[in-house]
Amino acid sequence: MESTPFDPSLGASFRLVRRTDEGPLGEVWRGLDVHTGEAVTAYLFPPEWASDQGIVSRATSDRAGLTGLSDDAVVRVRDVVADGGRLAIVTEHVEGQSLRAVLDLAGPLAPAVACRVVAAVLTGLAAGHAQGLLHRGVGPETVRLTAD
16 A cells, blocks of 8 residues: 655744654644744644634634744744544744743642743733634643743
């Protein structure tokens, strides 16, 4: 049986470089903005989501709100891509680990650190809610921790 070759292009602006993680909401890829050369992160949702017109419509109608969301507690969304049977959210690339990876590696956070993380998550969610956006997948896999 012949398999379809992998296409690294994601829409007209991005290229998938390597898969870095897999979670409950799909695959996470390190990518590249082909126009600027900047590193990006692409969150590819499960293929069945890309074939569900309701999900695709909701994601693409949220595009303006997502790309316009600007808050220090939120990773900047570069684009929402529905192309070639793929549905993805492309964000700026942020060095760090998911909260899940940190918990798996080091165990529970110290109370003061946990409070700072929760406060940052709530700040980010409030910024999205103020623009009418609802995050449908908040969890330790979707919270990114950086050195600062």
